Amino acid sequence: MSRPVFRFAPSPNGFLHLGHALSALLNADLAKQAGGRLLLRIEDIDGTRCRPEFEQAILEDLAWLGIEWEQPVRRQSDHFDEYLAALERLEKAGLVYPAFESRSEIAQLVEARELDTGKDWPTDPDGTPLYAGKARELPEGERNRRRASEPFALRLDMATALARAGRGVSWREEDEDGIRDVPTHPERWGDVVLGRKESPGSYHLAVVLDDALQGITHVVRGMDLFEATAIHRLLQELLGLPAPVYRHHRLLLDRDGHKLAKRTKSTTLRDLRASGWTPADVRHAVGL
Ligand code: GLU
Numbered sequence: 001m002s003r004p005v006f007r008f009a010p011s012p013n014g015f016l017h018l019g020h021a022l023s024a025l026l027n028a029d030l031a032k033q034a035g036g037r038l039l040l041r042i043e044d045i046d047g048t049r050c051r052p053e054f055e056q057a058i059l060e061d062l063a064w065l066g067i068e069w070e071q072p073v074r075r076q077s078d079h080f081d082e083y084l085a086a087l088e089r090l091e092k093a094g095l096v097y098p099a100f101e102s103r104s105e106i107a108q109l110v111e112a113r114e115l116d117t118g119k120d121w122p123t124d125p126d127g128t129p130l131y132a133g134k135a136r137e138l139p140e141g142e143r144n145r146r147r148a149s150e151p152f153a154l155r156l157d158m159a160t161a162l163a164r165a166g167r168g169v170s171w172r173e174e175d176e177d178g179i180r181d182v183p184t185h186p187e188r189w190g191d192v193v194l195g196r197k198e199s200p201g202s203y204h205l206a207v208v209l210d211d212a213l214q215g216i217t218h219v220v221r222g223m224d225l226f227e228a229t230a231i232h233r234l235l236q237e238l239l240g241l242p243a244p245v246y247r248h249h250r251l252l253l254d255r256d257g258h259k260l261a262k263r264t265k266s267t268t269l270r271d272l273r274a275s276g277w278t279p280a281d282v283r284h285a286v287g288l
Pocket residue numbers: 009010011043207220221222225
């Protein structure tokens with residue numbers, strides 16, 4: 001049987017903190033226990049927030065922790081053509097459409113809908129209002145004309161996607177206690193953005209393609225991405241990609257009960273190292 005393949009997939013938009021250390025060490029430990037491989041992927045498709053110096057810092061911090069990963073490291077910004085090809089496939093299959101509203105126009109549409117209905121407009125599991133526009137209904141001529149000159153987002157046509165993939169899609173979630181099937185409700189996310197004119201590929205699309213292209217069998221990541229797995233499973237079904245096993249681990253919280261963020265400077269691995277912490281101290285602090 002082939003060996004299990006794990007991956008750690010940070011975004012270089014800040015320094016790694018204790019929450020990342022938990023994720024990276026857990027991936028490394030589980031890969032070792034399973035006699036598997038560990039890959040590293042740099043998720044840098046958001047060119048406005050990602051910087052090469054953070055990528056360098058990630059490599060240094062992981063090496064300091066004692067983590068070993070296979071070469072080559074996959075960098076998402078080197079693979080835009082692959083994301084574009086997948087978007088084109090989805091669009092040809094009638095599963096994706098361009099929407100032309102700006103973020104502020106979308107906010108105005110939501111406000112107008114709330115006034116009309118007297119009810120709060122529904123939000124996705126991350127708290128963002130669902131897409132309230134009607135770009136899906138634009139006549140083809142207008143769509144093509146506007147596409148040539150205006151910025152646009154490519155959105156998944158969720159209703160058509162669900163009709164094609166069926167509603168019974170689930171994923172396998174594994175933890176210390178065993179493995180269970182989690183039913184998905186991707187409709188909770190509405191018509192999610194899968195790409196933009198200036199950037200062919202969103203986190204959701206890129207993560208799904210990369211996991212498949214890298215042969216990932218086990219996705220171990222934070223609980224904050226648990227709900228997003230519904231979108232990932234749907235995309236895997238639509239694109240005919242294999243489904244890894246998932247494990248969403250607990251999140252580390254700060255004193256106020258918020259998820260640790262890159263801006264919480266006091267817990268970056270660099271600062272902890274500079275103040276004399278050892279990798280063993282990090283392991284202990286994250287509960288491994
Ligand atoms: N790049 C994502 C992050 O840094 C992780 C994505 C994943 O593990 O699927 O939060």
